[in-house]
Structure formats: structure tokens, C-alpha cells
Amino acid sequence: MSTVDHIEALKAKHASLEHAIDQENMRPHPDDDAICSLKKRKLQIKDEIARLTASSTRH
Numbered sequence: 001m002s003t004v005d006h007i008e009a010l011k012a013k014h015a016s017l018e019h020a021i022d023q024e025n026m027r028p029h030p031d032d033d034a035i036c037s038l039k040k041r042k043l044q045i046k047d048e049i050a051r052l053t054a055s056s057t058r059h
Contacts, residue, residue: 003056010049017042 021038024030
């Protein structure tokens with residue numbers, strides 16, 4: 001898998017997590033722990049995308 005393909009896959013996961021967060025927030029009694037966990041994972045993916053993007057522009 002190329003770096004570009006990997007970045008695109010991570011972007012798709014990031015969007016999926018955003019959707020999951022939105023869905024959880026729409027529930028009558030959102031699970032704050034679940035939302036926190038989803039947001040942390042989303043941030044990890046965002047950081048990985050930034051790292052990969054930065055390293056691919058240096059080469």
C-alpha cells in the first residue's frame with residue numbers, strides 16, 4: 001500500500017469516527033465514555049495523517 005493509499009484509508013476511518021461521534025451525540029442519553037474514546041481515536045488518526053503527509057512532502 002502506498003503512502004497516498006494509506007492516507008486515504010486513514011481519512012476514511014477519520015470520517016467514519018466523526019459519523020460515529022455524531023450518531024452517539026444524537027442518542028437520548030449519549031455515552032460520554034464512548035464519545036471520549038472515539039474522539040481520542042479520531043485525534044490519533046489525524047496525527048498519523050499529519051505525520052505521513054509531512055514525511056511524504058519531505059521526500
